[in-house]
Amino acid sequence: MSSAEIPRSVLARGLRLLDAFRADDVDLPLRVLAERTGLPKATAHRLLAELVAWGGLERTQGGYRLGMSLFLLGQRVPRHRELREAALPYLEDLYEITHENVHLAVPSGTDTLFLEKVSGRRSTPIVSRVGGRLPAHCTATGKLFLAFAVPDGLRTACEAGLTRLTPRSIVMPGLLRAELDRVVRQGHGINHEEAEIGVSAVAAPVFDHRRQVIAAISITGWAQRLDLERLAPAVRTAASALSRELARDSANGTLRLPGSAGTT
Amino acid sequence: MSSAEIPRSVLARGLRLLDAFRADDVDLPLRVLAERTGLPKATAHRLLAELVAWGGLERTQGGYRLGMSLFLLGQRVPRHRELREAALPYLEDLYEITHENVHLAVPSGTDTLFLEKVSGRRSTPIVSRVGGRLPAHCTATGKLFLAFAVPDGLRTACEAGLTRLTPRSIVMPGLLRAELDRVVRQGHGINHEEAEIGVSAVAAPVFDHRRQVIAAISITGWAQRLDLERLAPAVRTAASALSRELARDSANGTLRLPGSAGTT
DNA sequence: GAACCGCGTTTCGATGAGTGAAACGTTCCG
DNA sequence: CGGAACGTTTCACTCATCGAAACGCGGTTC
Secondary structure (H helix, E strand, O other), X not given: OOOOOOOOOHHHHHHHHHHOOOOOOOOEOHHHHHHHHOOOHHHHHHHHHHHHHHOOEEEOOOOEEEOHHHHHHHHHOHHHHHHHHHXXXXXXXXXXXXXXXXXXXXXXXXXXXXXXXXXXXXXXXXXXXXXXXXXXXXOHHHHHHHHHHOOOHHHHHHHHOOOOOOOOOOOOHHHHHHHHHHHHHHOOEEEEOOOOOOEEEEEEEEEOXXXXXXXXXXXXXXXXXXXXXXXXXXXXXXXXXXXXXXXXHHHOOOOOOOOOOOXX | OOOOOOOOOHHHHHHHHHHOOOOOOOOEOXXXXXXXXXXXXXXXXXXHHHHHHHOOEEEEOOEEEEOHHHHHHHHHOHHHHHHHHHHHHHHHHXXXXXXXXXXXXEEXXXXXXXXXXXXXXXXXXXXXOOOOEEEHHHXXXXXXXXXXXXXXXXXXXXXXXXXXXXXXXXXXXXXXXXXXXXXXXXOOEEEEOOOOOOEEEEEXXXXXXXXXXXXXXXXXXXXXXXXXXXXXXXXXXHHHHHHHHHHHHHHOOOOOOOOOOOOO
16 A cells, blocks of 8 residues: 655655554565555665664564664653653553453544553453554544544544444444543443453543643443443542642642653 | 774665664754764765655754664564563563562673563662663672673673773672673672662573573662562573563564564 | 844855765575 | 566766855844
């Protein structure tokens, strides 16, 4: 899918090479990278060499793979780092109480993006992983985003296409509308085996200091085992507490961590 | 700090702009970025615009900050992702047992780099964070790396300079040698308030299929509360189990996920 | 209110970094 | 042994990139 125009600028071309790594790719050979980016082999080769020199890519037997530098840079991204660090204690509390999968998610287009995940062996094994995403309309957190965070969420989601992940996924616009209405009324989101068979979830919204929904916390586990209505108050409490902390933080100087040890 | 040569290649210049973000920087204004990279304002300005268009940077009130795309790319870095995902269950087990800070670390030059951290409210609050680093000679995990993973670790560490983080940090080459000998003999690493006052740790090595030390698992907490000698077997057991799993995985086809659908 | 500053943004002609077709070197087939 | 598939190197042309200079704007000074 060497889709779209090849950018003229060197920088954009180089970055496109990074974007060529998708999902579960590990090693990609030159040929594939050239194909996917639409760049001539020779050009790709030269740019790749520069990316390797920088550390964003590593050479391997079979070709190239994403490298260390990118992981480190990624950990520095502030919007997420702040949110994750503030949220972790609350996620951990929920985990201690339930021993189920606890997620912190943010909206990303019409997807839910998992920023953080706390779970253990006793938790239901689940597809989600940090950095992974699922369509919003099939997840508890995503429904919150469609209802509160994404402008005109219902329409946006419908236009993007209501993918069916399981027989229970809500793929009819009318039903989704009803569901989002329910979310608005109740204030939390629920997912009944809509993303994975046998797996359910409850989610509550996290607000920033302007009372905008910027994230969501959820608990996910076996549909049979989980009593969603009973868990909802716990998730909501955690989400509220986090919201309050975020509001407080951005009242006083927000960003600076006082004792943050030098990191090199 | 505009150190070193300004690279001539556009790509390298652009990437250098990303590297200009250090440690706890949040927003950097154009002026600072131009200064740090040594690029003329006009040039920096243009390249920054391209990085923003790509998503690696975001514009803010005060200037530029690292963006979403980088976080997502970072989560895809395979070497770390595989290791982290394999390790998580074992880290979680250790956490369940001890309720202390559990770390997964890898060597990075003469530092220990924390890839993953599992902790809770009951755990000792600690400086470490995912993606953060500490000098190897001051940490339990780091000593393992100096003893087993870094070629000529003792000398390398000494040449890099034995920083003192606390009064107990080992900063005399002779003492460090003795300590590393002890590590080799015992097979695990220990840290007695050498990185942070009042905080101790035990670490055990994780081997790859070639029996090379590639990572380490550690438990960290209040020096008073933690009985390191008692915890050592637990950490070692977890590390061995993880090592065995890694060996097994790389015996049968390691990398390829069978169902990993073609990616676009 | 005029003169000044620091900062981000835009302009534009000269120029050398970047380009990519083609040739080359390997390795792995049948 | 001939050929296919892939990574690597070459090199003369050319267009994207460069950056000094000019501009615009908000704030501060006198």
